[in-house]
Amino acid sequence: MAKSLPTPQPSLKEGVKAPVQETLLTPRFYTTDFDAVALMDISAHEKELGAIVDELKADYNRHHFVRDEEFKQVWDSIEGEKREAFIDFLERSCTSEFSGFLLFKELSRKLKNRNPMLADAFNCMARDEARHAGFLNKAMADFNLSLDLGYLTKSRTYTFFPPEWIIYTVYLSEKIGYWRYIIMFRHLELYPENQFYPLFRYFESWCQDENRHGDFFKALLRSQPSLFNNWKARLWVRFFLLMVFVTHTLTVFERVNFYQSLGIDAREYNKRVIEETNKTSARAFPTILNTQHPEFFQRMEECSDSNLRLAEIDKSDRPKVVKLLQKVPCFLSIAGHMVRLFMMKPIDTEATRAAVH
Known part of the structure; x- marks a missing residue:
């Protein structure tokens, strides 16, 4: 089930990249049944979830995503197919992170007075996703482009997933994101000559955010027997x-x-x-x-x-x-x-x- 929000058609400003056409492979924007999430009984794993929320609140990466002097240069040396492929990577990664921010922020808002622990967790994860998306968008600006995230919010199609699907897919997206980033980071540690842009240096701490998010969704999943303890699951x-x-x-x-x-x-x-x-x-x-x-x-x-x-x-x-x-x-x-x-x-x-x- 998908619903399309009203789609304004403003002309994009110079330097603002037109979003890629939506396909099955482009990052999607999601919504869910917020009432069902609020009513989840998390008591079976409340202690574990509470410990993860405390870790999220500690915000270990609050000072990490700061652009240093290495960014302050002209990047015209990255050109041709290499430049095009890298911009594509930045755009899709930024869109994916921003999608997570929108979902988590709305969950936090809707659960604030009904399930405070879950609301706090989603608020912290929204903070992390927004930080990642902003950092990636600034990287795109180094190539004289950026994404209009407000335009994306209003123009993209939102796909409805029931809460159990959200838990499965977000858990997997966070964990596969961890492995994508850490494997790339470890490779570039061994071959620093291939690290053509400073963004890659940030991937170790970046992927730890992904890992913590995945751990939260794992604990949430295991608190719901219906999500793992039957043939349908x-x-x-x-x-x-x-x-x-x-x-x-x-x-x-x-x-x-x-x-x-x-x-x-x-x-x-x-x-x-x-x-x-x-x-x-x-x-x-x-x-x-x-x-x-x-x-x-x-x-x-x-x-x-x-x-x-x-x-x-x-x-x-x-x-x-x-x-x-x-x-x-x-x-x-x-x-x-x-x-x-x-x-x-x-x-x-x-x-x-x-x-x-």
């Missing part, structure tokens, strides 16, 4: 893991040039991020995907190949009807591989936990 978990991993694969292979500019092999990076996120998810979810299956990444990359063919078709000057007919085999291929991936036997994490204890 197991199916939903597999579905959202698959969707997040396929989306990550498609976006990574769409931006091979960006990763090459950092000296990163896109294929190995994608595998590492997915494998680490899958392992981390075992601490929260009742089941995870079997990323060691010999066909797992092969099918993921087949989906990416079809997605890249779709992009090529879109760029052609053929009639729309011809394009649509050419796209059908690609859509069917992606759907077929995703069904096969979903049907692969998963790993039962609850059984493993029970055996350990």
